[in-house]
Amino acid sequence: MPADLAVIGLGQLGLPLARAAVAAGIPTLGYESGDPAPLAPADLRRMLSKGFLPTDDPAGLGRVRTAVICAPTPRGADGGLDLGQVTAAARVLAARMRPHTTVILESPVHPGTTEGHLRAVLEEGSGLRAGRDFHLAYSPSRVDPGNRDHGPANTPKVIGGLTPACTESAAAFYGRITDRVVRARGLREAETVQLLETNFRHVNIALVNEMAVLCHDLGVDLWDVIRCAETKPFGFQAFRPGPGVGGHGVPQDLSGHRVRPLRMVELAQQVNQQMPRYVVQRAATLLNEHGKSARGARVLLLGVTYKPDHADQQGTPAREIAVRLMELGATVSYHDPLVPSWSVLDRPVPRADSLYEAAAAADLTILLQPHRTYDLQGLSVKAQLLLDTQGVTPTGAAHRL
Structure with missing residues (x-):
């Protein structure tokens, strides 16, 4: 045919x-x-x-x-x-x-x-x-x-x-x-249309990422704020913060194309690009609060793809987070059911075979992407210290972004 x-x-x-x-x-x-x-x-x-x-x-x-x-x-x-x-x-x-x-x-x-x-x-x-x-x-x-x-x-x-x-x-x-x-x-x-749709996503993610930092500083539960705000039937669409923005749809500000750049898109890029650094900062603070230093700490990263339940690693923030943790002297390993092997800076990152054993052994577990196969309740019980960057663990079971 x-x-x-x-x-x-x-x-x-x-x-x-x-x-x-x-x-x-x-x-x-x-x-x-x-x-x-x-x-x-x-x-x-x-x-x-x-x-x-x-x-x-x-x-x-x-x-x-x-x-x-x-x-x-x-x-x-x-x-x-x-x-x-x-x-x-x-x-x-x-x-x-x-x-x-x-x-x-x-x-x-x-x-x-x-x-x-x-x-x-x-x-x-x-x-x-x-x-x-x-x-x-x-x-x-x-x-x-x-x-x-x-x-x-x-x-x-x-x-x-x-x-x-x-x-x-x-x-x-x-x-x-x-x-x-x-x-x-x-x-x-x-x-x-493509330009607007892509930039809409990045700008709104940047807004809620900034809200995440603000609410943490204020001692406010952002996830509860979003839960309540999304009940508004008009004028609001819920976006949720995360460790960074990955994927193939890169924001476009049209710089160098003989038109006025989109200043809000430029700012959104700056905000979103700071999130991996912020995650590492929060990780180091949590370790310190529990009497441990980032140097020498065993850190387990869960979900190194750019979105849940999808194997694509395009633009994943996990890579920068791993690099920054290594620069602080942490020993980094990972678990991801969709990624059989993973390298950072041309060096293989050890893969945990048993999720719960690895979480129990790690000084800090960072949930980056909540793949459907993860038992979040069980994970929160097994992990010594858990940082949830997606706000999906049961309330009070982990430290949320």
């Missing part, structure tokens, strides 16, 4: 799209020039049986009706988004693209990138003209790994095209996957 869709880039963004497409009955070619994101064998077999074809051969890209570019755009050395992998994907596609193809970009980019950069690469490599010979659109990815309530089918998809016809062509494709398609006015509007 010939593929109808090509997903270019089988990473954090592309793999969920490919999975959703084949589940909707769309034969899908998954192109990845490097190593794809890890996929459980059973999940891969299920996708293959429904028409999924993973490949590193770009020849098939010229035989699909729709191509979605999901290449990563990591933060570059200058702090901006690195478009290198998007550009490479576009060149591979352009060399094989046929007329009437619908090309959609889902990678996080600054407003204006799809028209100002991607369009030029595609037109130069294909000899075709966007809006006349092929459709060009942008759709912000709304992937939330591990979310059991919201997946591609019930998460509305925003579409913005170079022309109205481009928008409708992209909308027709996504309408086969999701229950609702939302049409933006154009490319820049769709790109800016």
Whole structure:
């Protein structure tokens, strides 16, 4: 069965799209020039049986009706988004693209990138003209790994095209996957939706992280404050503090893009980047209050991924926390059911085989990510000293952030 869709880039963004497409009955070619994101064998077999074809051969890209570019755009050395992998994907596609193809970009980019950069690469490599010979659109990815309530089918998809016809062509494709398609006015509007959604998350996390520090200084139970505040049926959305902000959605302040930077986003980045340091500070204080020094202390880190129940370590604050603890002279070990081995500064960190034995032996246990498999009640009983950075342990069972 010939593929109808090509997903270019089988990473954090592309793999969920490919999975959703084949589940909707769309034969899908998954192109990845490097190593794809890890996929459980059973999940891969299920996708293959429904028409999924993973490949590193770009020849098939010229035989699909729709191509979605999901290449990563990591933060570059200058702090901006690195478009290198998007550009490479576009060149591979352009060399094989046929007329009437619908090309959609889902990678996080600054407003204006799809028209100002991607369009030029595609037109130069294909000899075709966007809006006349092929459709060009942008759709912000709304992937939330591990979310059991919201997946591609019930998460509305925003579409913005170079022309109205481009928008409708992209909308027709996504309408086969999701229950609702939302049409933006154009490319820049769709790109800016992604900008707003990502920055909304970081700014609100920064606010509640600052509240965590303030409430600790005041002797106020922030977790109870949030519990009460979230009963307000309007004008409030609950966010919770944590040891830092990880994940693939990096905040964007548009510095260096000939526009006024978003000062609130800059400040939010500063606040969130301080949280690993604050966790270590709290850890050292707790040890001191219990007659122990951070130097020589045995510290166990629980959950070193960037979010619960998900193996991805992109941007995890656990790494910086481990480094800072080691700099204080602590002996650091970890436990994570999803991470069989872990290294910091190119040095392997010892992995605890028995969670409760390790917690009982450690001078301090720091809960970073509350994976579903953790028995928090049992953990709070076994641990000598427990710092809960997520506020999930039973009230009074641990020291909370």
